[in-house]
Amino acid sequence: MNTAKCILAAAFSIGLVARFAAAQPVVAPTNEPVGPPRGENTGDYNITNSFETGYRWHTVDGNIGKYRSDVNFGNGIRLLGSTLTVNSKDGHGHYFDELQLTTGGLGNDPYQFANLRIQKNKLYRYDLLWRENDYYNPALTISNGQHFLNTTRRFHDQSLTLFPQSKLKFFLGYGRNSQSGPALTTIQYPDSRGDEFPLFSNIRRVQDEYRLGTEFEIAGIKLGVLRSWEFFRDDTGAAITGLLPGNNLTDSATLATFARSQPNHGSTDGWRVNILSDRSKLYSLSGKFTYAGGRRDFILDENALGTDRFGSNRLRQTYIFGNARRPVTAASFTATLFPASKLTISNQTSFHSTRMDGDSTFTEINNATLSTTLVNFQYLGIRAITNTTDINYQWNNWASVYGGYQFSNRRIRSTEQTVFAGFPDRLQAEQENTVHAGLFGVRLRPAKGLTVRLDAEVGRADRPFYPIGEKNYQAFGGRVQYKAKSLILSAAARTNYNTNSVSLSAYSSRSRNYSFDASWAPRAWFSFDAGYNKIHLDTTSGIAYFLQGDLVNGNSVYISNIHALNAGARFTVKRAEIYVGYNRVQDLGDGRAISSTQLPGIDPFYLAQTFPLSFDSPLARLSLKLTPKLRWNAGYQYYRYNEEFLDRQNYKAHTGFTSVTWAF
Amino acid sequence: MVYHSGQVGLSNGVLFSFVVFLAVARAQSGPAATPGNSTSPEYVGSAVCKTCHPNIWLNFYKNPHYKSIASGTETPARTGCEGCHGPAKGHVEARGGKTTIPHAFSLMQPKEILDDCLTCHAKDFPRANIRRSSHTVTDVVCSSCHSIHKAATPKFLLAKKQTDLCYSCHSSVRAQFSMPFKHRVNEGVIQCSDCHNPHGSAAPTWRSGLRPRMVEQAQGNEEPCLRCHTDKRGPFLFEHAAVRVDGCESCHNPHGSMNARLLKRPVTFTLCLECHNGAGTFGRQGDGILTQSPSHNMADPRYQNCTTCHVRIHGSNADARFLR
Numbered sequence: 001m002n003t004a005k006c007i008l009a010a011a012f013s014i015g016l017v018a019r020f021a022a023a024q025p026v027v028a029p030t031n032e033p034v035g036p037p038r039g040e041n042t043g044d045y046n047i048t049n050s051f052e053t054g055y056r057w058h059t060v061d062g063n064i065g066k067y068r069s070d071v072n073f074g075n076g077i078r079l080l081g082s083t084l085t086v087n088s089k090d091g092h093g094h095y096f097d098e099l100q101l102t103t104g105g106l107g108n109d110p111y112q113f114a115n116l117r118i119q120k121n122k123l124y125r126y127d128l129l130w131r132e133n134d135y136y137n138p139a140l141t142i143s144n145g146q147h148f149l150n151t152t153r154r155f156h157d158q159s160l161t162l163f164p165q166s167k168l169k170f171f172l173g174y175g176r177n178s179q180s181g182p183a184l185t186t187i188q189y190p191d192s193r194g195d196e197f198p199l200f201s202n203i204r205r206v207q208d209e210y211r212l213g214t215e216f217e218i219a220g221i222k223l224g225v226l227r228s229w230e231f232f233r234d235d236t237g238a239a240i241t242g243l244l245p246g247n248n249l250t251d252s253a254t255l256a257t258f259a260r261s262q263p264n265h266g267s268t269d270g271w272r273v274n275i276l277s278d279r280s281k282l283y284s285l286s287g288k289f290t291y292a293g294g295r296r297d298f299i300l301d302e303n304a305l306g307t308d309r310f311g312s313n314r315l316r317q318t319y320i321f322g323n324a325r326r327p328v329t330a331a332s333f334t335a336t337l338f339p340a341s342k343l344t345i346s347n348q349t350s351f352h353s354t355r356m357d358g359d360s361t362f363t364e365i366n367n368a369t370l371s372t373t374l375v376n377f378q379y380l381g382i383r384a385i386t387n388t389t390d391i392n393y394q395w396n397n398w399a400s401v402y403g404g405y406q407f408s409n410r411r412i413r414s415t416e417q418t419v420f421a422g423f424p425d426r427l428q429a430e431q432e433n434t435v436h437a438g439l440f441g442v443r444l445r446p447a448k449g450l451t452v453r454l455d456a457e458v459g460r461a462d463r464p465f466y467p468i469g470e471k472n473y474q475a476f477g478g479r480v481q482y483k484a485k486s487l488i489l490s491a492a493a494r495t496n497y498n499t500n501s502v503s504l505s506a507y508s509s510r511s512r513n514y515s516f517d518a519s520w521a522p523r524a525w526f527s528f529d530a531g532y533n534k535i536h537l538d539t540t541s542g543i544a545y546f547l548q549g550d551l552v553n554g555n556s557v558y559i560s561n562i563h564a565l566n567a568g569a570r571f572t573v574k575r576a577e578i579y580v581g582y583n584r585v586q587d588l589g590d591g592r593a594i595s596s597t598q599l600p601g602i603d604p605f606y607l608a609q610t611f612p613l614s615f616d617s618p619l620a621r622l623s624l625k626l627t628p629k630l631r632w633n634a635g636y637q638y639y640r641y642n643e644e645f646l647d648r649q650n651y652k653a654h655t656g657f658t659s660v661t662w663a664f
Numbered sequence: 665m666v667y668h669s670g671q672v673g674l675s676n677g678v679l680f681s682f683v684v685f686l687a688v689a690r691a692q693s694g695p696a697a698t699p700g701n702s703t704s705p706e707y708v709g710s711a712v713c714k715t716c717h718p719n720i721w722l723n724f725y726k727n728p729h730y731k732s733i734a735s736g737t738e739t740p741a742r743t744g745c746e747g748c749h750g751p752a753k754g755h756v757e758a759r760g761g762k763t764t765i766p767h768a769f770s771l772m773q774p775k776e777i778l779d780d781c782l783t784c785h786a787k788d789f790p791r792a793n794i795r796r797s798s799h800t801v802t803d804v805v806c807s808s809c810h811s812i813h814k815a816a817t818p819k820f821l822l823a824k825k826q827t828d829l830c831y832s833c834h835s836s837v838r839a840q841f842s843m844p845f846k847h848r849v850n851e852g853v854i855q856c857s858d859c860h861n862p863h864g865s866a867a868p869t870w871r872s873g874l875r876p877r878m879v880e881q882a883q884g885n886e887e888p889c890l891r892c893h894t895d896k897r898g899p900f901l902f903e904h905a906a907v908r909v910d911g912c913e914s915c916h917n918p919h920g921s922m923n924a925r926l927l928k929r930p931v932t933f934t935l936c937l938e939c940h941n942g943a944g945t946f947g948r949q950g951d952g953i954l955t956q957s958p959s960h961n962m963a964d965p966r967y968q969n970c971t972t973c974h975v976r977i978h979g980s981n982a983d984a985r986f987l988r
Contacts, residue, residue: 028852046726066844070844085726085818087725089725091731097734105852111853117819121735122735132853141923155892177892186972186975188973196973205894205895209883222787232897234895247966274792276786278787286789294898298982318988324901326899328885330881332867344775346795348793352867376901376902378902390801392801394773406874408872416984429949435872443802453803463945463950466909466914466953467944469910502943502944515835517832517835531835535839541934541938541941542943546957546958546961547961547962551958558934564843611923615844
């Protein structure tokens, strides 16, 4: 073997280890060992290809709805993954110089994607992104599972850049985002004291986006203009036929027929202007201006027939139409100065304004002589001015510091139209919130491969918008990493404290995260990765609620104590690649073993605030090299979801696949 | 063939555009690749580098940086190996050695690496805020994530698959994406860069405009969540003000959660009541956020799932209390 081949083999081995060191937490297509020197030469092009196809299977014991919510892999033949690259060898291909195609999960996996890039140097670059995600959510803990979703989201985006390497570029783009499928929602009938009824809903939402833009450079200053148009359509309908008793057996209201048509169509015109000057060695300037004028036109036509809680027949007809508008303007300007080679000073000033308003006509008619027509008008305006200054100084080769000051002023204006004594009345308000925050950090490299980073942020807001917002907060963090040839060790800690106390109410939160990670690849045939995280959060909030008509001012305590572990090892034994891994996430809560419902007489709000559960997932994968271009693969992954207090959602699942990879 | 006037106009427009396209394309196409086309005596050309570094050179035509060689019009200081590593005459005369490479990235300070890469890459707008990005101030620079010669992904030349790359520092985020409720990042259908700009983004237009600093806005300056969750975008006649003022994170953990719908609390009513407590100067009118009405008896489980009735909690066009 000559020297070049030895070098190539070494590079191949390093690439192999680097690829295999990457942990994969789901039974996914097998990592195909790709080193630099491969592919088939055809004419002036080099082609590489990898194509993995096989059969995926699963079995579930327990709540299959929850399994579909968390994992959702099914049975069937799949194109588990594929890659194709075609490169011109001299950079002067006839139609293109580079083609890349990557796919995953095609053929009915719940998560499917395809990425395509084709480009010809200097002339064009075309990117296509396509994704499909089956989303299933029974969400038993939300609205008793009656807000069920079994939808498919499809995304695709195409963009074409003309003359990508020149000083004058053009952009064209189109994107489509859709969601469709059956769902359940709920309706309260016949009034706000009525019962709740599950309602079938057929979700149909589509958004199209068109983009057109240009970038050009004049005298070292680059300018970009992008125009966009978005069109949104929501034609989701809802209906029931047949008598429903409602959720609450003590409530005698019934709903016999219900039909709702609620089309909601709108558009958003957008402008985005960028400017950039980064030629000088003393400064860099960039600016951005965007405007998006959103508008939605809506109509609602609803008919409901049933009985009220007294057993009287009720017919409710509701008709609503109107529009809503939201122009959003934002601008930011960043100046970065380099007064000395080791000093960087950066300042960003930004402004944004959001104004939401609209009008609607509301007509509700029912056969109990109630007839109301209201014109509702609301306004919510948010204006924020933000300024941040950061200084970054490299003290010497092993120490550097950075610090910064941030300031933000936000004004919120609000108008709500209400009805007072039968006459329309306007409720207007204005408020301002100012935030001051300081940052400081140190970076050290005391020894070869060893880095230490410490940082702190302290902030003060004078009038946060809501009780759990940041008011008096401080965050401290640190991270240590040691990096050697075959070993990476890192440890990190971060704490966040926030108190937001006012008269009658107090809120405080403490979050503490700790992590430790190790990655060890001592040999080309063996690598090991492991990580542990502790994510702790406890909050105390003042809450107010009614019990049997009496107002209660109390406290809500939430404690989440999450431990997460991931580990994986990869071996190469002759022609076999073996990977074994384990993932576990467990929330211990506050440590109790039984739920609030098992402890009568104790404040349910306190006891509801901890929810211990665990989610385990060991996995293994084998890849056997049959011929230089052919591999046989098999994978297995086990999932166990286990809630401590209730077992309605618990499940155990076995998933796996067997496949063949053809690669060259 | 008879055309309507509009069609003629369109056809002429298309023809004109095609002619302009071809003209510009012609102007863009340069001479054939001439590796080693150096004029300065300090530059030796990439062909010389190939002699001792064949492992890098043999596959370099697949590297996006090969465009600088294929172009044939770039100056020696922006062409091939020496475009990044500097003039190699000294390195050749010394018969190799890392210290004789003017720009040996493994020996350079983070800021020097950033400066080198930005010599060419600063011109792209997504990197306009890289100098003040959280990554830059913590010494995470280009070579921390990108591997020019041993990339695991041909697109963007990432040193590892994107998720593994991000997880290598953001370990707690890996834990969040391993939770039962999560966005499908590990499954490959979503990527970190769908929501984040690792090169630094402009100030956010939600919360107080200060944080988070690496989240990229959607087209209309909104949170990136609304790129996919278009139905939550509105505008709505009746906005749930917390969503617009402080963003989706008011109620949701965007990466992953142990709670359904990525909520911050396991049950709905506690999430709502922590804000709807009537206290202080909070809310739209600045006199506390509305408490529930006395008809809500919280001892009755039917009132503990707030969204059973308040179904349009993100915003409604038909009801100020989000009931439809």
